[in-house]
Amino acid sequence: MGCSVGSSKCEDNYDCLLAAQNLLREAQQRGVKVVLASDSRIVKSDALKSSICRTDVLEMQSVSNECIPLGWTGVDIGENATQEFISELKDCRTILWNGYFINLFDGDMNLA
Secondary structure (H helix, E strand, O other): OOOEEOOOOOOOOHHHHHHHHHHHHHHHHHOOOOOOOOEEEEEEHHHHHOOOOOOOOOOEEEEEOOEEOOOEEEEEEOHHHHHHHHHHHOOOOOOOOOOOOOOOOOOOOOOO
């Protein structure tokens, strides 16, 4: 909340931000653990606009979610978040996933 997201899509509706903050506050009050990604995999935004968008040729980095540079787009959770999620998912009973089900690396490369 208050960090750079580079060229990534980001909700700019203030009501949605308040709803997210309320959700996190209520989860904390109820003792529900919410796990958010600490880092992201990013690619250069102009590469996503090209007609050839192959993961084997994209320049990709893993960076803290607090510093996605301008001109770069977050496309997936980062290496640290992947390990954190694996650890958390081992014993969980319920998962609420907010985000794309199929992303850049899961198949459909048409980013219309």
